[in-house]
């Protein structure tokens with residue numbers, strides 16, 4: 001089938017205005033948020049109804065055309081960079097209806113293109129709570145969140161996307177509709193297909209509908225900030241808080257590079273010479289929050305916090321979180337390119353990890369700022385560089401390689417929340433083994449015999 | 464070297480600024496065009512990517528990229544939201560200028576910018592000439608937004624409802640205005656802008672009334688040119704510089720403490736664009752000085768005159784909702800002052816609409832060249848306005864007023880469109896009574 005006649009057939013399914021195949025449009029779907037070489041698809045298609053997904057997949061299957069499904073294209077691992085110039089990008093952003101928010105049974109049914117923050121806000125308007133809050137929530141889609149098993153700031157206490165995925169509908173590689181899970185809290189009807197599709201990065205099927213769990217919101221919350229001279233004191237505070245059996249809803253850390261960049265760029269009154277800052281938020285029943293916050297405060301002081309500030313009102317709270325909100329912007333503005341990693345280690349290894357990052361920065365002569373989710377060991381070492389400088393960028397690649405090796409040695413994982421995509425595929429074996437990759441490929445081959453769904457992602461090649 | 468090659472070389476200047484885009488996609492959440500189309504090439508991330516490909520000479524068909532670049536309201540929402548601090552407005556404006564230089568300006572735009580706007584007298588003359596025919600050209604609609612359907616202009620404007628034009632432009636009616644300072648001891652140079660002179664003359668009259676009331680001297684020179692933003696936005700740097708120069712020459716002859724406008728786009732242009740893009744060093748120097756004195760009318764009343772409490776004469780009888788013009792809120796950071804002005808009219812109750820700072824879809828000539836998208840964006844604005852059932856929708860920019868009027872008229876909504884200065888000025892009548 002020629003590309004032209006393929007495009008004509010696609011137009012019959014979605015209408016000509018929803019098939020984008022000119023040069024400029026193809027360029028616009030050649031990248032995502034990962035720092036990788038772009039690759040243009042043959043065309044992009046924007047279905048307006050979820051049923052159209054089935055016909056599009058069936059057509060691609062007949063034509064042997066590889067498919068990359070894309071939400072907002074904010075993933076950081078190249079999951080939506082097309083595999084070849086002869087492939088189609090299916091964009092889900094126009095499939096953005098919230099089909100149901102059920103207050104009685106506390107769940108919602110959504111299409112894949114609904115934007116995360118919009119959804120969370122609609123849920124909040126009805127007095128309920130959808131906790132997963134990736135930093136990209138203002139733009140990311142729920143379909144993309146599921147396919148990456150996105151986490152966020154609230155991961156420690158509330159878990160990640162998979163913990164809220166009750167049911168899913170998706171189209172398989174032949175275009176057939178597959179249903180898994182249900183609207184009930186308990187469900188053991190058949191395989192755990194929601195579990196399979198979660199974190200599948202567009203390699204097993206295209207999600208067309210999801211049932212998401214909602215919970216009652218906490219009645220109270222309190223934010224605090226603690227300043228430390230060194231990272232060790234901050235890390236032992238984190239351990240101390242958990243040992244006291246307190247689970248803050250957020251427990252974020254900023255290292256000294258991040259602190260000084262934020263302060264230089266934003267002048268919000270952070271102690272520029274601090275070794276580390278912890279930002280903590282407790283939530284729950286008002287009495288519990290009050291009691292816990294006293295405990296946390298004393299843990300912080302006992303572990304050598306040089307300063308502890310507790311928010312007394314919304315304004316204070318906003319001020320405390322400003323430091324965290326400004327972290328990524330401050331880092332991003334300092335150099336032309338930012339490579340944002342998410343190597344994750346067991347909580348107790350945070351000090352080791354931070355000093356490893358320091359060593360790597362020194363060894364490869366790079367500027368690395370680290371912030372992230374101290375509570376769950378998910379750090380974001382951010383390498384600040386200029387990708388146009390080939391010598392510097394080569395050092396960046398070496399540094400990343402070493403970072404991953406050291407992470408795995410510490411019993412950690414390549415990716416806490418950003419996924420594997422193509423960016424990290426080559427290290428997958430190091431963390432798992434050859435048999436695991438072969439098993440994964442067999443799984444893919446069984447479900448997608450032609451290897452059309454995002455073929456080069458996760459396992460390197462599909463078949 | 465080929466024209467494309469030259470264009471690419473010139474584009475390379477942008478590299479350092481474009482590379483700052485980390486492709487995070489945050490701009491998707493605020494771009495009014497993207498909200499309607501969901502097309503990646505319409506959002507700043509896509510446009511910047513295309514510009515980088517243009518500079519790498521990777522585009523076989525740069526015209527397509529230019530079309531994408533033109534699908535932009537220059538509303539500045541992306542710049543205001545960008546975590547990386549990418550200066551998208553300057554990049555897009557300069558890219559348009561380069562495009563126009565190497566690929567030419569459309570004939571209609573050339574006629575408008577080169578001919579009419581940069582020769583103010585010619586424009587006035589044509590306006591005067593066509594004024595008597597206006598009632599024939601434009602049949603008044605029975606709607607609160609005071610728009611008229613333009614049957615003879617249908618070919619050009621389609622179904623668009625354009626504002627009922629006054630019989631005389633402000634400058635034709637009053638000529639030069641020069642009133643000495645009163646009790647405030649201040650003197651302002653008021654710049655009505657094209658819309659304030661030719662379409663919304665009532666807004667200009669309201670401002671004059673406000674100045675008189677507060678004992679502020681005001682000068683409105685005759686024959687000022689357009690501020691230049693439509694030309695600059697279309698990439699016609701020459702016409703822009705000519706207009707800025709004409710105005711600067713006029714300004715130089717006046718003595719004033721502040722330059723005040725009732726048009727967000729004019730204020731932004733005088734403050735930001737004249738100093739940056741004026742032609743000669745002389746002009747740039749004067750423009751920098753003028754920029755420091757330029758203010759929006761609501762800023763002037765609230766921040767300079769420090770007017771706070773309105774006359775509490777009667778109970779609120781009108782529900783007023785306020786639209787944040789992009790150039791006012793996102794570029795100039797003015798969003799509290801217009802609301803203060805509305806509250807100062809005791810007859811008005813301010814009700815906030817959802818997404819009050821989402822663009823109305825006008826974007827200057829964008830609404831002429833991309834009417835369908837402009838209308839979709841405008842429809843969202845209209846729905847947000849209607850959702851709070853107001854009697855009046857207020858704005859601080861005549862271009863937004865025109866767009867909103869059109870959208871309300873198309874939907875037969877019975878809602879008046881007013882400038883915040885008109886609302887405040889109305890309260891002053893009652894104070895005098």
Ligand SMILES: Cc1cc2nc3c(=O)[nH]c(=O)nc-3n(C[C@H](O)[C@H](O)[C@H](O)COP(=O)(O)OP(=O)(O)OC[C@H]3O[C@@H](n4cnc5c(N)ncnc54)[C@H](O)[C@@H]3O)c2cc1C
Nearest residue numbers: 071072073074075079135141143144147150151202207417
């Ligand atoms: C500034 C910034 C901050 C971020 N912060 C976080 C964070 O805190 N936590 C976190 O987890 N991630 C974070 N991310 C990464 C990213 O936003 C998430 O991975 C997000 O879930 C991606 O959503 P998306 O809609 O953009 O998906 P895309 O990037 O479009 O797609 C992601 C993957 O999902 C697949 N996919 C998309 N839609 C479907 C579908 N309908 N069916 C099947 N597969 C599909 C794609 O093929 C791709 O492999 C951040 C990214 C940025 C740029």
Ligand code: SF4
Nearest residue numbers: 484485487488490545
């Ligand atoms: S928000 Fe800024 S950095 Fe992010 S994609 Fe848009 S322009 Fe680029």
Ligand code: SF4
Nearest residue numbers: 494535536538539541
């Ligand atoms: S200026 Fe406005 S319309 Fe143009 S890309 Fe930015 S947000 Fe979109």
